[in-house]
Amino acid sequence: MEFLLAILIGLLYASGLYMMLRRSLVKLIIGLILLGNGANLLIFLLGRITKGKPPIIPEESYNFLDAYADPVPQALILTAIVISFGLQSFAIVLIKRAYKVVKTDDLDQMNSTDEFS
Amino acid sequence: MKTIILRTASDYLLPLLLLFSIFILLRGHYLPGGGFVGGLIASIAFVLHAFANGLENTKTLLRLHPGYLMPLGLLVAALAGLSPIFIENLPFMTGIWFQEPLPVIGMIGSALFFDIGVYLVVIGVSLTIIFTITESA
């Protein structure tokens, strides 16, 4: 499981970076989303995976009887997902607006702010 | 999408989903659920209604622009967070609870009000996003 996740995370980071380096605006956003998902999975993986042991103390005892899954990484991922939900919806509206205003989705054409004036 | 099946179904689904979202909201403290999921379910109810009956009808149904739910929810959540400072001089966001549980709802405390705030903000945000994108498309 850990091994598979590690490979998956590597793939997500690599494909995210590759997509970010393309010239299309849409692919840029897809790249950012993939990278964000890779980072979320990385938190999940590095928080140590424990299968089927929720961090809940049984009713008749006062402490944990067994190794239990760490709830913190899940809380972190949930927060990160909510944040990226907001960012992505903003990004989609932004690229739509950019396409309307600049009339291209080629990033190489968007260089008027770098020109000397 | 003006199919009669979806429209009839959405008439029944809207109150059902809203009720379900409140159920999810209330059970959230100790069981899976909570304000965020509940808010998403509630906003899905309205989105479904908008699919079936058109955006204009949903807007008249809502009366208020959903954007106003954002500051309202934020205010509820912020006041829930602030309440321990004023009531018991405890740090910000400490959970304070009523002694006796209420019938149906269960234990009531500042965490519940915080969740209600989250619920309102999530409905406001997601409906605003979806309505805005739909309108400008």
Next chain:
Amino acid sequence: MIQHIVLYPIIVQLLLAILLLFSWNSVKIQKYISAGGSIISLLVAIGLMITVWNEGTLTIQAGGWKAPFGITFVADAFAATMVLLTAISGIAVSFFTVGTILKARLKFGFLPVLHFLFLGLNGAFLTGDIFNLYVWFEIIIISSFVLITLGGEKKQIEGAVKYFTLNIFASIIFLTAIAVLYGLTGSLNMADLALKIAALENRGLVEVTAILFLIGFGIKAAIFPLYFWLPASYHTPPPAVSAVFGGLLTKVGVYALIRVFTLIFVGDAFLENIILVLAGFTMVAGALGALAQNNIAKVFSYLIICHIGYMILGLGLYTEAAIAGAIFYIIHDIVVKTNLFMVSGLIYRIKGTYSMRDLGGIYAKYPLLSLLMIVPLFSLVGIPPFSGFWPKLSLITESFKIDNYWLIAALLFGTFITLFVVARIWAEVFWKKGKKIPEIQNFRYFHLLKIEKKIEIIGPIVFLAIISLYIGFGAENIQQLAMRVGEELMNNENYIQAVLGK
């Protein structure tokens, strides 16, 4: 409990933003709320500063959970200083916004978002939890995205695409670093992390994590070679927005760098060398960029980069006096850079252009205003006794102590170029005889404005000019504050003890 005051700057801005959202339909009410709220938040920030100065580092555990498990908020002298500076430049920007931003922009929620930005800044300065810092960073960047795109002009959107991409990329790297850090230590509380990282055996992995943090914060702080988004985007939004961005946003990156590298990743010669090299290159690259530009807003953007180098230099030297110098520089820089972008806005109002080729003749027309505008320019260069002089002095003496002449050369080069650029701006914009440039239709030129509007534009500039004069002439007070911050940062046991209570 006196510790409650730690959270007041955050709470005040949150309630303000909520109030502003409620009054969405009336721009007029929003203006009054924003102005009044900024004054209240300044008072709260002063209160926090005084309390921290007298009582030492204050902490509060949000939710009442004990230290390494819950989220801690910490106000040490550094955080309190940054909150005070945010409030000072916030008050100026809030008034300047009301005077200069078009009504169409204000109608779409400019002021609420501005206060959400201040909320994020205050939160980032006061938090003692690394993931919470990430969340505050996200609040800052989301609000800044809205501010930079609001209005939707072509150049704004183009700048926003670059700004957006690089900032999200930086956040993802920051998140990756947090993931690795959590995997290494199982903790997120910064004080607890400091103890656990120091005890780790695998130094190689620690160094990799530190580099990830350096890159993530480095993009936000715009250090060499990660700064290219800044000059492409900072000059595009209206000057009031540029003023907040130029004054405060890059400094959050610097704050995070200083916090992380004085608290968690300490005593690593390899990292210190990297930071020193980057600082040197940042100073030179920013200076050269400023030299090449003709647009005054772009010149100021490059000068931001150049002067970020000074702060990073203070961190890299890693002595008490050097860090104190960096802190002094941050204090000076936030006030002066905010003011500079407002000055560029005023120049734009007077002439309708940013280009140095077309500008000119402002001194002949407005001699008193020109003298006002020269105050931040002179402070920027650090002509004694203006405010930029003192921190540079302590940075140079500290660089001499480690006999690193390249750094001194880079620092002096940066300063000379700044002087040259300021002289050039003075000559081209104020001194040179004004050209006749075609008037823009429907542009609200400065001389056409009503007197109240003029006061709304000039007032904030005067306010910040007085503050920067005070920083220059009352340097011993600021130096005392900076020395105390430097001492606290170099001895991180105080911070750890205040948080964990051991």
